[in-house]
Amino acid sequence: MAVTESKRSARPTEQIAPLAAEAPPGGRLCLAVVAIYLIAMAIACVVIRSPGVVPSGNETTWDRSIFTSINAATLTGFQQTMGIREMAAAGAGGPALLFGMTIFGSLTSLFVGGIAGARVLRMPHTPVQIALAAVTAEIIAVVAGAAALAGANTSLFDALLQAASAFGNSGLWTGAYPSMSAPASYLVLLPLAVLGGLGLPVLIEGTNAMFGRATLSRHSRIVLMLTALAYLAGLALLMLAQAPAAAGGGWDAWRDTLSSCTIAAVDTRTAGLPFQSPAAFTAAGQWLLMLLMLVGASPAGTAGGLKLTTLWQLLKGTGDALAGRAVARATGIAAVWVAGYGVALLIGVMLLVQVQSQIPADRLLFLAISALSNVGLSHDPVSITGPGLLVLSALMLFGRLAPLAILWWMARTTVGAEVLVG
Numbered sequence: 001m002a003v004t005e006s007k008r009s010a011r012p013t014e015q016i017a018p019l020a021a022e023a024p025p026g027g028r029l030c031l032a033v034v035a036i037y038l039i040a041m042a043i044a045c046v047v048i049r050s051p052g053v054v055p056s057g058n059e060t061t062w063d064r065s066i067f068t069s070i071n072a073a074t075l076t077g078f079q080q081t082m083g084i085r086e087m088a089a090a091g092a093g094g095p096a097l098l099f100g101m102t103i104f105g106s107l108t109s110l111f112v113g114g115i116a117g118a119r120v121l122r123m124p125h126t127p128v129q130i131a132l133a134a135v136t137a138e139i140i141a142v143v144a145g146a147a148a149l150a151g152a153n154t155s156l157f158d159a160l161l162q163a164a165s166a167f168g169n170s171g172l173w174t175g176a177y178p179s180m181s182a183p184a185s186y187l188v189l190l191p192l193a194v195l196g197g198l199g200l201p202v203l204i205e206g207t208n209a210m211f212g213r214a215t216l217s218r219h220s221r222i223v224l225m226l227t228a229l230a231y232l233a234g235l236a237l238l239m240l241a242q243a244p245a246a247a248g249g250g251w252d253a254w255r256d257t258l259s260s261c262t263i264a265a266v267d268t269r270t271a272g273l274p275f276q277s278p279a280a281f282t283a284a285g286q287w288l289l290m291l292l293m294l295v296g297a298s299p300a301g302t303a304g305g306l307k308l309t310t311l312w313q314l315l316k317g318t319g320d321a322l323a324g325r326a327v328a329r330a331t332g333i334a335a336v337w338v339a340g341y342g343v344a345l346l347i348g349v350m351l352l353v354q355v356q357s358q359i360p361a362d363r364l365l366f367l368a369i370s371a372l373s374n375v376g377l378s379h380d381p382v383s384i385t386g387p388g389l390l391v392l393s394a395l396m397l398f399g400r401l402a403p404l405a406i407l408w409w410m411a412r413t414t415v416g417a418e419v420l421v422g
Helices: 002-010 027-048 062-073 084-088 093-120 127-149 156-167 183-198 200-210 218-246 250-271 283-295 308-322 329-355 361-372 387-413
Strands: none
Touching: 027 062, 027 093, 027 387, 062 093, 062 387, 084 093, 093 127, 093 156, 093 200, 093 387, 127 156, 127 183, 127 200, 156 183, 183 200, 183 218, 183 250, 200 218, 218 250, 218 283, 218 308, 250 283, 283 361, 308 329, 329 361, 329 387, 361 387
């Protein structure tokens, strides 16, 4: 009995550090990485406008070059009327640039989020080990994914970009669009998207657990549980919304609906791979897609959105408050992040309504959520120009950097929390 009590008392509990505490190990390094990340986006904006990147006569304007660069680096991946496919007609320079930005965006999210997450969860990993884990995960995912995707109809570069986009939860794409009936979609693309969305701490702990070196932390167990529940709930709700459209169509209609909903339940949180247009769904189905985009996947990974653990922490904190128990600091941080997301979304939609009044309000809301959650799904290739593109660019950048800032807020003030927020 004494041993049991000793073990319980040794279990990590949430500790609150003073706001003025010294930055956690790796803090300055992460700031430098984010600074380089922003500089790389600015350089890419200039390079995209240079001769030879796009076909002659289709030179890119500043608003579109800014959007294209941020679209790739934030792992959003909107399809564009003048995007990576059109760049390929001018040579390999443009596609190679956006491929590099996709890889850099993935590594930045994994590294910066991974160091903060390791601090919060009390993982015994140094910044160097976190960096090696991020690079290793990226290489394995891209190389293994490309090996599985490459074939007679898919070039090596297309396969590499498709694998990088899937693991990076980015909709950037070259080659034939993914098929809802192809085995590779279910065996390669969707699993890569799920892995990227789990977060680096979960990938590290999962790998260690596979080789018997450690057991999964409570955070990793909760992330895996919530990921499975979110998929099942998303699939069930989408099937319910699509049932009227499939009714009376026989087995083929139900089979297609099941395939469509299975992919959408994963793709909207937040891979955004171009499997199908949201217009293929009923009105109720499209509202559910927005809800799934808003939820997202998990922190310290390549996905966007509010994150499953953020919502879990809010619900748990609410239950604790109603039961008269102490409410964890992580609940307050989760509430601030949800409020910040909501304010950003409200401002984004209001600006889009002002500058793109010809587009229906529900479509603008869909675009805003897709940009803010770094999903990249849209009803049609993005053809907006001018201020509307800049609004979407700002939403994408906020959606990528704000969760990292929330994680580092936790790292500076809260150690030993059950789950990561942001």
